[in-house]
Amino acid sequence: MAERKPIESWLTDMDGVLMHEGVPIPGADAFLDRLKASAKPFLVLTNNSIYTPRDLHARLSRIGLEVPIDNIWTSALATAKFLDDQRPGGTAYVIGEAGLTTALHDIGYVLSDTEPDYVVLGETRTYSFEALTRAIRLINDGARFIATNPDETGPSTEGALPATGSVAALITKATGQEPYFVGKPNPLMMRAGLNALGAHSETSAMIGDRMDTDVLAGLEAGMETFLVLTGVTRPEEVERHPFRPSRVVDSIADLVDLI
Numbered sequence: 001m002a003e004r005k006p007i008e009s010w011l012t013d014m015d016g017v018l019m020h021e022g023v024p025i026p027g028a029d030a031f032l033d034r035l036k037a038s039a040k041p042f043l044v045l046t047n048n049s050i051y052t053p054r055d056l057h058a059r060l061s062r063i064g065l066e067v068p069i070d071n072i073w074t075s076a077l078a079t080a081k082f083l084d085d086q087r088p089g090g091t092a093y094v095i096g097e098a099g100l101t102t103a104l105h106d107i108g109y110v111l112s113d114t115e116p117d118y119v120v121l122g123e124t125r126t127y128s129f130e131a132l133t134r135a136i137r138l139i140n141d142g143a144r145f146i147a148t149n150p151d152e153t154g155p156s157t158e159g160a161l162p163a164t165g166s167v168a169a170l171i172t173k174a175t176g177q178e179p180y181f182v183g184k185p186n187p188l189m190m191r192a193g194l195n196a197l198g199a200h201s202e203t204s205a206m207i208g209d210r211m212d213t214d215v216l217a218g219l220e221a222g223m224e225t226f227l228v229l230t231g232v233t234r235p236e237e238v239e240r241h242p243f244r245p246s247r248v249v250d251s252i253a254d255l256v257d258l259i
Contacts, residue, residue, distance in 0.1 A: 042197075150213075186217065205218075215241075
């Protein structure tokens with residue numbers, strides 16, 4: 001394998017890498033401090049579209065992790081960027097929370113349930129049967145189907161929660177229409193993030209806790225990839241995949257000295 005160029009830019013997942021169920025992972029603060037001291041470009045990524053970057057900044061700050069608002073990149077922001085590129089000034093029927101609706105408002109989209117250009121599905125803790133029915137009928141009438149991410153479940157202290165991917169499957173079953181998923185593992189989210197940093201994939205790295213989203217997205221975007229074992233993927237699961245990360249480490253603490 002050809003030797004890669006030195007890492008000049010870093011992208012890292014949030015849940016399972018920097019924090020777990022609201023608790024910072026040991027070494028996460030040192031990693032962020034080293035990044036900021038180095039002045040190297042970086043982004044903290046999340047497929048969760050519920051929160052705005054300002055919300056996430058506050059949530060991280062409360063547990064002692066200081067990430068500037070401009071260094072947070074969500075699937076909601078990536079979805080808004082995609083729609084703005086595809087159909088500027090369009091309309092959308094949205095199922096989601098403030099993270100998604102704010103991102104769409106910020107690009108000048110009008111949220112409407114009357115002949116919208118798109119149905120956009122994101123994360124929410126209160127999926128409504130009425131809203132899902134409306135989405136299904138709008139897609140059947142010709143609205144294009146977009147989803148922020150394909151994650152089928154999300155974590156909670158009580159156990160797994162149904163997430164965007166599961167609800168998208170319900171809508172697909174009812175309409176026969178597959179959504180276009182913008183978030184990880186779609187490399188579009190990673191490339192848009194790299195573009196925002198002015199970074200190049202050859203000198204960038206992605207850190208994640210999931211083989212099927214973080215590592216796959218980083219690999220397909222051409223980046224060096226690091227899998228940490230503090231989240232979803234267990235060591236014995238790595239070899240089950242037809243692709244591998246550049247390196248597997250116990251936690252984010254093992255990567256501080258690489259900055």
